[in-house]
Amino acid sequence: MSMMRNLRTAASQRAKRLLASAATHVAPPIRRGIETAISEGLHGPVLGSSLKQQLKATPVRLTARYLAFTVKRARLKELAPEPVGGNLSGYLAGLRDAGIEKALARLCARIPDGARARRDVTELAEVEFGVRHGVAKPERLRRLLELAPSELRLVRDLGRPWDRDGDEELRETLRPAETLAYLAWDLKQYAGATRPIKRTNLYAAFVDAYGDAAPERLREEIAHFEAQFEAGLRSVGAADRERLERAFTLHCAPLRDAFPEPAADRHEEEGAVEGVSSAVVLFGMLCAVGWLVAYVAIVYRGFADQTYGVPLAAFFANLTWEFAYGFLLDPLGDYFHTASIFGFLVDAVIAWQVWKYGAAQFPNSALGRYFRPLFGLCVAAALSVNYHAFIDLADPDGEYTRFGINLMMSILYLKMLEDRGSPAGQSMYIAIGKWLGTLCAWIATALTVTTSPKQTWPTSWSDFTRKSLGSRSYPLTPLINVMYGWTFLLDVAYCVLLHRSIKAAGMSPWRRL
Known part of the structure; x- marks a missing residue:
């Protein structure tokens, strides 16, 4: 020895x-x-x-x-x-x-x-x-x-x-x-x-x-x-x-x-069942459908209008979130991690649009001249922040990071609509898809604290509301509820303002993908 x-x-x-x-x-x-x-x-x-x-x-x-x-x-x-x-x-x-x-x-x-x-x-x-x-x-x-x-x-x-x-x-x-x-x-x-x-x-x-x-x-x-x-x-x-x-x-x-x-008193209960209820899976899939609609519309409008359809700061954060969640943290571990891989692939198309059309959005400025070097720098910075946020915030399900990025995106969409003075790169399907996807993401998160693999649905609406809004522990903390509440209100405001902007431009809000 x-x-x-x-x-x-x-x-x-x-x-x-x-x-x-x-x-x-x-x-x-x-x-x-x-x-x-x-x-x-x-x-x-x-x-x-x-x-x-x-x-x-x-x-x-x-x-x-x-x-x-x-x-x-x-x-x-x-x-x-x-x-x-x-x-x-x-x-x-x-x-x-x-x-x-x-x-x-x-x-x-x-x-x-x-x-x-x-x-x-x-x-x-x-x-x-x-x-x-x-x-x-x-x-x-x-x-x-x-x-x-x-x-x-x-x-x-x-x-x-x-x-x-x-x-x-x-x-x-x-x-x-x-x-x-x-x-x-x-x-x-x-x-x-x-x-x-x-x-x-x-x-x-x-x-x-x-x-x-x-x-x-x-x-x-x-x-x-x-x-x-x-x-x-x-x-x-x-x-x-x-x-x-x-x-x-x-x-x-x-x-x-x-x-x-x-x-031994800190061990999980004997015979404990791992996983989540079918309700969580269902709303997780609906979340993916909502964001898929938004992604398809973003890509289509980007090529049609020769611009990008996601505010830049939110785009870099979202691109690197999908990469970290899908490839670095428990890759292929469940439906949600797997879906993030497909989300990243769509984000890669949007990244190409940002790379191709981004500089033209900032004519006669240093940002436009050095846009592509800054693109790489922003990806590196966002990835390092996102990855360490997962770990330092003890956020394995990506709740803090996901809802934080979503809130930032909602604010910046309003700012992008004002700065461009037109609905270029935007459509009602992007707005509705984002709103629906985020709503279903919050419901799925709320269902993780109100259901179990053996109890698919909450016992009542009042029980669901009380437990979800009163939750104090991860994955549904007061901060997450507050971030989602503001995201919901801002998304509704964006839908209303974008609808007015598209009509003011003489276009049909629902025929414009």
Whole structure:
């Protein structure tokens, strides 16, 4: 164990601060994106992947991450004693899951021991089901530790040929290292949790099984996997061994700290059902339809009038919000994250319109002369602000950022209508689509605090109004309600003023797409 002692003393304070900060500030729905980053941070240096190789492999890895997650979630539904199917979200999930396993099998066929990878994902669902419903046996906890990184292992193996001598030994040595890195992350999640802790959190599972003795029993398991890791190190080459030790030192540093105090009363309720009600899914889809109408009209009017149809500051904020939410934070994690990817693709068309026609809106000015360099600067600034706003505001669902951008957009639409002195680049379908999309977004958010997967609709209108307007916790805080209230009023005002402007220009408000 001398090597392990050396690793313990070599763990830098900087690595500890970084991991502690990530666990404290990153909320659970962002977790899978961070896990992927941890995976690449662990595997990239070990496997010698260049940045070009990592970027090239990213699309297939994200796809595999989504497929594995969906297969596991479908298996959990099969095991549930009281399935939540039969509603809209269950039906949509069934349609989506139909071809997922076949697609996952094709991807697994591309990696060494792909059948084992698929079995691990399925078995992980069964073990997590037992943990969630409070029936996990202590002897199965080691298996939970072994299987926890199964999805990440699948992602790890894609995008890299495993045809080098010694690769099989390297993959086996990585397994205990991945378990320990995953456990280190869960320990930090447990210590910094502000919400009920999921029972599938590795440390929470040990607390449920062993109570106050959990830290001691977990230390025993850590010693078991460390011994496996040390044995594996002796089977790999010197260069691989050095990279493994360096990555292990960085990502497993929290295992050397004092474990969080066991707090079983802060764990989620036994048998808790994850997800949202069908009503939330329905209004989320209506929100997407409203914004789709607005987007189509914005693109059409932009080309027809040779201008852009979104105020610039709001455009840059919205473009980078869609990118961060769709690609960086839990990519493909659910319907809403997936819809943001399509939203970003439409925003990319609007971005081209801004790039092509933007400078002409500011003739004889420095802004017009340097418009394109400023375009890139604004994208970079907006992306950095948006991304850190998600994390620093503990805003995994994008509520603060989304409604804040929407409020800014509503104000700036009124300003753009006044500055242009005409309805150029604008139409009633843009205004109505934005108003409807935002209204449905607020209703969907309100339904998350007034419904559940087992209760699709609020019990009454008065109950819905009281709970939604009186909500004091995320994702529906007083600030979000206030921002939406002003957005609603400003959108109505914009619809009225735009209608008058179009009629004053001698055009039909409803024939002008």
